[in-house]
Amino acid sequence: MGLEEKTGNMGVVTTTLEYVVNWSRTNSMWPLLFGLACCAIEMMGAQASNYDLSRFGMELNRASPRQSDLMIVAGRVSRKMAPVLRQLYDQMPDPKWVLAMGDCASCGGVFNNYAVVQGVDEVVPVDVYVSGCPPRPESLIHGILTLHEKVKKEKITHWA
Amino acid sequence: MTNIREVTVDELRHLVSDRAMTGETMLLNMGPQHPSTHGVLRLLLELDGEIVVNCIPDIGFLHTGVEKNMEAKTYQKAEVMTDRLDYMNSIGNNLAYCLAVEKLVDLDVPVRAQVLRVILAELQRISSHLLWLGTSCLDLAAMSVFLYAMREREMILSVMEMISGQRMMTTYIRPGGVWRDVPQEFVPAVQQIVEVMPGRIAEYESMLTKNMLFTERTQGIGVISAEDCARYGLSGPVIRGSGVAFDLRKARPYSGYEQYDFEVPTYDTGDIFGRYMVRMEEMRQSVRIVRQALSKLSNGPVRSDNRKFVPPPRSEIGVSMEALIHHFKLWTEGFNAPKESVFVTTESPRGILGVFMEGDGGPKPYRVHYVTPSFVNLQSMPLLTRQHFVADVVGIIGSIDIVLGDADR
Numbered sequence: 001m002g003l004e005e006k007t008g009n010m011g012v013v014t015t016t017l018e019y020v021v022n023w024s025r026t027n028s029m030w031p032l033l034f035g036l037a038c039c040a041i042e043m044m045g046a047q048a049s050n051y052d053l054s055r056f057g058m059e060l061n062r063a064s065p066r067q068s069d070l071m072i073v074a075g076r077v078s079r080k081m082a083p084v085l086r087q088l089y090d091q092m093p094d095p096k097w098v099l100a101m102g103d104c105a106s107c108g109g110v111f112n113n114y115a116v117v118q119g120v121d122e123v124v125p126v127d128v129y130v131s132g133c134p135p136r137p138e139s140l141i142h143g144i145l146t147l148h149e150k151v152k153k154e155k156i157t158h159w160a
Numbered sequence: 161m162t163n164i165r166e167v168t169v170d171e172l173r174h175l176v177s178d179r180a181m182t183g184e185t186m187l188l189n190m191g192p193q194h195p196s197t198h199g200v201l202r203l204l205l206e207l208d209g210e211i212v213v214n215c216i217p218d219i220g221f222l223h224t225g226v227e228k229n230m231e232a233k234t235y236q237k238a239e240v241m242t243d244r245l246d247y248m249n250s251i252g253n254n255l256a257y258c259l260a261v262e263k264l265v266d267l268d269v270p271v272r273a274q275v276l277r278v279i280l281a282e283l284q285r286i287s288s289h290l291l292w293l294g295t296s297c298l299d300l301a302a303m304s305v306f307l308y309a310m311r312e313r314e315m316i317l318s319v320m321e322m323i324s325g326q327r328m329m330t331t332y333i334r335p336g337g338v339w340r341d342v343p344q345e346f347v348p349a350v351q352q353i354v355e356v357m358p359g360r361i362a363e364y365e366s367m368l369t370k371n372m373l374f375t376e377r378t379q380g381i382g383v384i385s386a387e388d389c390a391r392y393g394l395s396g397p398v399i400r401g402s403g404v405a406f407d408l409r410k411a412r413p414y415s416g417y418e419q420y421d422f423e424v425p426t427y428d429t430g431d432i433f434g435r436y437m438v439r440m441e442e443m444r445q446s447v448r449i450v451r452q453a454l455s456k457l458s459n460g461p462v463r464s465d466n467r468k469f470v471p472p473p474r475s476e477i478g479v480s481m482e483a484l485i486h487h488f489k490l491w492t493e494g495f496n497a498p499k500e501s502v503f504v505t506t507e508s509p510r511g512i513l514g515v516f517m518e519g520d521g522g523p524k525p526y527r528v529h530y531v532t533p534s535f536v537n538l539q540s541m542p543l544l545t546r547q548h549f550v551a552d553v554v555g556i557i558g559s560i561d562i563v564l565g566d567a568d569r
Binding site for chain 1: 192193194195199200220221222223224225226228229240241244247248291294295306307308310311313314317327328329564565568
């Protein structure tokens with residue numbers, strides 16, 4: 001193994017607690033299994049064979065909000081769905097992040113009407129917006145990696 | 161918005177049996193956030209132990225107001241909404257919409273465009289069935305089929321991207337033809353899909369058809385008879401899985417489907433397994449249609465040359481004043497449709513997709529209404545799930561292949 005050979009007999013690695021905590025958070029970030037509309041199909045595409053999201057430690061979608069760290073809002077949020085979405089967000093334990101996938105979740109997209117919430121940030125705080133209708137799997141993966149960068153810069157006191 | 165009103169059991173009294181009131185049976189809420197409701201369907205299940213006594217679907221969690229929104233857009237612009245109704249069958253929805261517009265304004269479509277439409281609609285049917293196969297097997301805990309099915313789906317999506325620049329929401333089929341001609345790589349790419357698919361379909365069947373783990377979960381579960389299918393007005397693979405050979409591509413051909421030689425597969429059992437067998441065979445028949453269509457693909461225009469409804473090609477705009485005027489008028493004002501109403505039906509991968517459209521003499525539709533297969537097929541849920549285990553409800557939802565965007569609109 002690489003690290004042990006290089007450190008030899010030292011057996012000590014110095015780092016900061018903040019760095020280790022954030023590093024572990026990014027590499028095992030479990031998304032909530034929560035598909036709303038079209039974008040959910042591309043989200044499934046990102047997790048399937050060709051794009052393989054598990055390369056970034058995110059293969060495990062949890063069906064229960066109690067076990068998940070990241071909510072990917074994949075699709076348009078209707079007025080009827082918005083309270084449900086908020087409840088799911090409230091049920092997720094800290095630390096938690098939200099990624100608005102696609103134009104509908106970001107700003108309402110092509111649906112500027114009575115039925116669709118004009119951006120999911122009206123309901124929950126959003127960390128990363130991914131554009132596209134629907135975004136390609138690469139866009140989603142880029143959005144997730146952007147979120148990882150953000151998480152790595154967070155202060156450990158942020159979630160305290 | 162954050163306040164959620166709890167529904168009391170008293171309010172549900174008219175939907176459930178009296179035994180639920182005394183606590184003899186249990187009410188269980190399934191969804192709208194549930195891994196196997198294929199979107200945001202909510203089911204209220206009344207259970208006697210593990211047995212489902214009553215199942216009440218609650219829809220509308222994905223209501224998007226598409227039909228109302230279309231009334232505020234011109235005929236060309238409203239088409240963008242149709243992709244997002246049934247997002248597994250975008251091309252099919254474009255096709256149904258364009259057929260309605262063409263019928264309303266009496267517009268002809270060139271032969272090459274007709275053939276391209278058939279090729280793309282059938283490719284979309286295969287990709288929709290592949291996604292159905294992957295996700296519904298995932299519900300029955302067969303993980304690997306999903307990975308295989310998505311692999312083949314990517315091939316079809318790359319063809320969609322090649323022709324339109326978009327993987328899913330193509331809006332490639334336009335009133336009067338298609339957006340533009342396909343690139344040179346199109347035919348070889350489709351040919352490769354046609355070559356590869358039969359072998360891959362056999363591969364899926366070798367994983368599932370004789371697999372005990374699969375057959376035990378599907379045979380004899382969610383049975384519906386041909387009479388009940390007719391009574392509920394169901395369509396698509398659900399009705400063909402009950403032995404009724406009804407397919408609109410045969411019964412009321414559109415886009416030149418009468419020129420193609422294909423069969424309507426049926427299966428007699430009417431259970432989940434029957435619907436699975438029908439869909440697998442339908443993929444083979446779609447491949448057959450695409451193969452025939454490729455041989456029919458002749459050179460020629462892909463858009464009608466009726467300049468009052470179809471914008472002129474880009475090359476003409478630079479040299480012809482008249483073309484420039486037509487282009488400007490069509491993209492600012494749109495074209496006017498007569499004060500008439502039309503109804504068009506097509507066969508989507510899920511069943512009968514109907515479009516009702518009424519013009520008011522202006523450039524915007526007065527009313528557009530969709531008759532969608534998911535909505536109609538969903539109402540059979542109480543019948544299909546009755547007296548089955550809770551675990552089988554998941555398989556039954558998968559087998560009728562609902563898309564909530566299609567049901568809620």
